[in-house]
Amino acid sequence: MYTETAIISDNTLAGPEGELVINVGPQHPATHGVLHLVITLQGETVKKIEPHLGYIHRSIEKMCESLSYRQFIYVTSRMDYLSSHINNLGCAICVEKSMQIEVPQRAKVIRVLMSELTRIASHELWLGAMAMDLGAFTPFFYAFREREMINEIMEDSCGARLTMNYMVPGGVMYDIHPQFREKTKAFVKQFKQKVVEYDDLVTNNIIFQNRMKGVGILSKEDAISFGCTGPVARGSGLSCDTRKIFPYEVYADVDFDEVLETGCDSFARYMVRVREMHQSIRIIEQLIDNIPEGDFQAKTKAVLKPPKGEFYQRVETARGEFGVYIVSEGGTTPYRIKFRSPGFSNLSALDHMARGSKIGDLMATMGTLDLVIPDIDR
Amino acid sequence: MHNEAIKDFITGVATSAIFDESGEWLTVQAEPAAWKAMATALRQSQFVFDYLFCLTCIDWKTHLTMVYHLSSTVYRHTIVIKANLDRSHPVIDTVSDIWRTADFHEREVFELFGVVFSGHPDLRKLILPDDFEGFPLRKDFEDPINMIKL
Amino acid sequence: MFSLEHITNEVQNWLSSNFSSGWVLVWECLIVIVLTTGLFAVLGLVLVLMERKVAAQIQIRLGPNRVGPRGMLQTVADTLKLVMKEGLTPDLADKFLFNLAPFLVMMVAMLLLAPIAFARGFQLWDINIGVLYISAVSSLSVIGILMAGWASNNKYSLLGAMRSGAQIVSYELSAGMAVLSIVVLSGSLQITEIIQSQQNGWWLFKGHIPAVIAFVVFIIAVTAETNRAPFDLAEAESELTAGFHTEYSGMKFALFFLAEYINIFIVCAIGATLFLGGWMPLHIGSWGGFNHLMDYIPSSIWFLGKTFLLIFLIMWFRWTFPRLRVDQLLALEWKYLLPISMLNLLLVTLIAILGWHF
Numbered sequence A: 001m002y003t004e005t006a007i008i009s010d011n012t013l014a015g016p017e018g019e020l021v022i023n024v025g026p027q028h029p030a031t032h033g034v035l036h037l038v039i040t041l042q043g044e045t046v047k048k049i050e051p052h053l054g055y056i057h058r059s060i061e062k063m064c065e066s067l068s069y070r071q072f073i074y075v076t077s078r079m080d081y082l083s084s085h086i087n088n089l090g091c092a093i094c095v096e097k098s099m100q101i102e103v104p105q106r107a108k109v110i111r112v113l114m115s116e117l118t119r120i121a122s123h124e125l126w127l128g129a130m131a132m133d134l135g136a137f138t139p140f141f142y143a144f145r146e147r148e149m150i151n152e153i154m155e156d157s158c159g160a161r162l163t164m165n166y167m168v169p170g171g172v173m174y175d176i177h178p179q180f181r182e183k184t185k186a187f188v189k190q191f192k193q194k195v196v197e198y199d200d201l202v203t204n205n206i207i208f209q210n211r212m213k214g215v216g217i218l219s220k221e222d223a224i225s226f227g228c229t230g231p232v233a234r235g236s237g238l239s240c241d242t243r244k245i246f247p248y249e250v251y252a253d254v255d256f257d258e259v260l261e262t263g264c265d266s267f268a269r270y271m272v273r274v275r276e277m278h279q280s281i282r283i284i285e286q287l288i289d290n291i292p293e294g295d296f297q298a299k300t301k302a303v304l305k306p307p308k309g310e311f312y313q314r315v316e317t318a319r320g321e322f323g324v325y326i327v328s329e330g331g332t333t334p335y336r337i338k339f340r341s342p343g344f345s346n347l348s349a350l351d352h353m354a355r356g357s358k359i360g361d362l363m364a365t366m367g368t369l370d371l372v373i374p375d376i377d378r
Numbered sequence B: 001m002h003n004e005a006i007k008d009f010i011t012g013v014a015t016s017a018i019f020d021e022s023g024e025w026l027t028v029q030a031e032p033a034a035w036k037a038m039a040t041a042l043r044q045s046q047f048v049f050d051y052l053f054c055l056t057c058i059d060w061k062t063h064l065t066m067v068y069h070l071s072s073t074v075y076r077h078t079i080v081i082k083a084n085l086d087r088s089h090p091v092i093d094t095v096s097d098i099w100r101t102a103d104f105h106e107r108e109v110f111e112l113f114g115v116v117f118s119g120h121p122d123l124r125k126l127i128l129p130d131d132f133e134g135f136p137l138r139k140d141f142e143d144p145i146n147m148i149k150l
Numbered sequence C: 001m002f003s004l005e006h007i008t009n010e011v012q013n014w015l016s017s018n019f020s021s022g023w024v025l026v027w028e029c030l031i032v033i034v035l036t037t038g039l040f041a042v043l044g045l046v047l048v049l050m051e052r053k054v055a056a057q058i059q060i061r062l063g064p065n066r067v068g069p070r071g072m073l074q075t076v077a078d079t080l081k082l083v084m085k086e087g088l089t090p091d092l093a094d095k096f097l098f099n100l101a102p103f104l105v106m107m108v109a110m111l112l113l114a115p116i117a118f119a120r121g122f123q124l125w126d127i128n129i130g131v132l133y134i135s136a137v138s139s140l141s142v143i144g145i146l147m148a149g150w151a152s153n154n155k156y157s158l159l160g161a162m163r164s165g166a167q168i169v170s171y172e173l174s175a176g177m178a179v180l181s182i183v184v185l186s187g188s189l190q191i192t193e194i195i196q197s198q199q200n201g202w203w204l205f206k207g208h209i210p211a212v213i214a215f216v217v218f219i220i221a222v223t224a225e226t227n228r229a230p231f232d233l234a235e236a237e238s239e240l241t242a243g244f245h246t247e248y249s250g251m252k253f254a255l256f257f258l259a260e261y262i263n264i265f266i267v268c269a270i271g272a273t274l275f276l277g278g279w280m281p282l283h284i285g286s287w288g289g290f291n292h293l294m295d296y297i298p299s300s301i302w303f304l305g306k307t308f309l310l311i312f313l314i315m316w317f318r319w320t321f322p323r324l325r326v327d328q329l330l331a332l333e334w335k336y337l338l339p340i341s342m343l344n345l346l347l348v349t350l351i352a353i354l355g356w357h358f
Helices: A004-011 A060-064 A072-076 A081-099 A105-133 A138-158 A180-203 A206-212 A220-225 A230-234 A266-288 A342-348 A350-354 A359-369 A373-377 B003-013 B032-044 B102-113 C004-018 C021-058 C074-084 C095-112 C130-138 C141-151 C155-186 C191-196 C208-225 C250-275 C288-295 C299-318 C326-354
Strands: A020-024 A036-042 A045-052 A309-316 A321-328 A336-340 B018-020 B026-030 B051-059 B063-071 B078-086 B091-093 B116-118 C117-119
Touching: A020 C155, A036 A359, A045 A350, A045 A359, A060 A072, A060 A336, A072 A081, A081 A105, A081 A309, A081 A321, A105 A138, A105 A180, A105 A266, A105 A359, A138 A180, A180 A206, A180 A266, A206 A266, A206 A359, A206 C326, A220 A230, A230 A266, A230 A342, A266 A359, A321 B051, A321 B063, A336 A342, A336 B051, A342 A350, A342 A359, A342 A373, A342 B102, A350 A359, B003 B026, B003 B032, B026 B032, B032 B063, B032 B078, B032 B091, B051 B102, B078 B091, B102 B116, C004 C021, C004 C117, C021 C074, C021 C095, C021 C250, C021 C299, C074 C250, C095 C130, C095 C141, C095 C250, C117 C191, C117 C299, C130 C155, C130 C191, C130 C250, C141 C155, C141 C250, C155 C191, C155 C208, C155 C250, C155 C326, C191 C250, C208 C250, C208 C299, C208 C326, C250 C299
Parallel strands: B026 B078, B091 B116
Antiparallel strands: A020 A036, A036 A045, A309 A321, A321 A336, B018 B026, B051 B063, B063 B078
């Protein structure tokens, strides 16, 4: 893991040419996990950022090769643990696509509702962590107040708070909890009341705006070239919302806007996520009273055996486009699985975005990328 | 934008390309040597394949197959390009100068499959420790400690 | 009526009637040492607990509530933990400077306590250049921080120390200017005289808008000088893990921690003294009855009340604002605060010369 630069940095204070090489991570408050960045500094200015990954690499793709089509979905909850529902959903849809399983309408609506709740929960956590990267602790607790309600809703229906494992090929694992509607409505009500506080505390704060505006510039062309997706790309004005472009489940039937900002800076990415939470609330409001009656799961065989072939499915997680690429040989286990994780591509743009900025801006930019390390390492 | 137009264009660039339309997207089987020219042409063509959203490799035990999923952010069409590589000396040209996202993805494939990307600016291990031996995602990889046979 | 002045006079009288004048000085020195150390310990415990409780209230949670009644002994337990922890010194650190730094920072905080008037007639050292003394000594703390950062042989520490150096040196200017404006108004450098000059009203109210501006500048500058958020760049945890005290552990870390809180107390005490009349009760013009009532509240309560009000204000800042970036921090000082406070000083001088203040 330690390359030449990292070893130099351990022994001497000054690197070559009077530059300072420091290791940010793998244990560092701003990396939100075990990301390791070797950054070269000239004074306070960042000259180069070199990510070193793999501290939480579990070779999930290899593991999936020996798991059945029902089992491997559960491993994906452990990748992007903040959007575990959506990861599961992507895998479930991919398997359904290969097997041509028809999912009941009720399950589809439940899946979308859960996905949107997950998206809000993930953005809430991001908001808190982002503010923490900027040195403000309080927004974290405000964000968690609302996130806790979502977690309770999830807990009722899925029995889990983080690694949900709720989506299965053919539908969802259980029916929704009897209180699901009621609690979700209560959440929507509370969210609408309290979201104003975020604006007061964070968005309209002059220090916050000065820290975010004009920082971490990522142009639209670069966003495409780096394969950025999700709020990172949409903050650069790139329309890339999979829910709109390649609608899956019932996204084609609900009314919502793809959030686009053209600022290309950290503030634009921030605004995208905040406005996306409102769009998710909009989707939930449309669907919560219209969950159709019926089965929550299609009848499927106990052992799934997709035909020989290659299947790809992309879904929009809170971080961007998550792709599942299944190569099947017709057996009970996949021959090869590739997870295209949004964080991996987004992280690759970090060096480009933060080069030449100050250390503080590097942390802020990294915050707006919303990195989840297991998602990157897989 | 129809697959026929894309097929015509690709045939113009690389005559040896074989097409397969049985899957969800148009799949092109390309020669590794012709890949770089084809990639450059696709990126600059009127189809604007500016978005490389997935880059991976499959070990077929007899050979390795590089798989590139290309898409256009303008026209939203997608093609899949495959290139078969020799398993003992897998070498293919890098496309990290065309799509910068390939930088990380190629490094990942390099360490997990052992594919060498000639012309890559910084081909080092990204995820695994520097002293790691072997290519974990190849089918013949053995690790008696960490791998549990099911 | 309860009065600290009364007690000190009793002690003084008793000592001088029993010992020769030389021994009286020795005994008084001892009493002062014991009291100061005690005050430090108590202040540290109280302020840390207060910070945690204030933070908890702002962050819609409860804060410490397990150790002792309503969690009041939490900081005692924390201190115990820190005392028992091993004080590590990194291998390649400059051992002498590394161990000296926390004590230096602490000593500076202790020295600053000398000219502060805690109550009517309750002051360690009523030096005639009290304000100058405070400005001079408070700038020494940066040496301790630079020392800690350099000696740790840690790049995070070094970066934090350099930031801290740039920050404290810059913000001292506007803090000094703000203090000067009160010196100009009251016409004295001596703390007692500054307090006396506020008998009929605090400078914050008497000095018109320029005094308010000076007060605001003073609060911003001292927040920066004590390395508190939003100016906590020296220990910005999301950037530099813990800044200049990254390598410190155990009691050495506790000394830094303590010094930070003592410094907050001191700057707030100075702010209260200069702008809010120190131990002077709140008097409003000709409201005889009201003024008389206010006089019944002991002067020490007035002083502590004002000080803790300012401390609360500074804590409130910390839990509300995000951190500034290093260039924004310096731009704020050199481009905004310093010109404003210079202009303000001119205005204050004009007011003082023309006698426009009340």
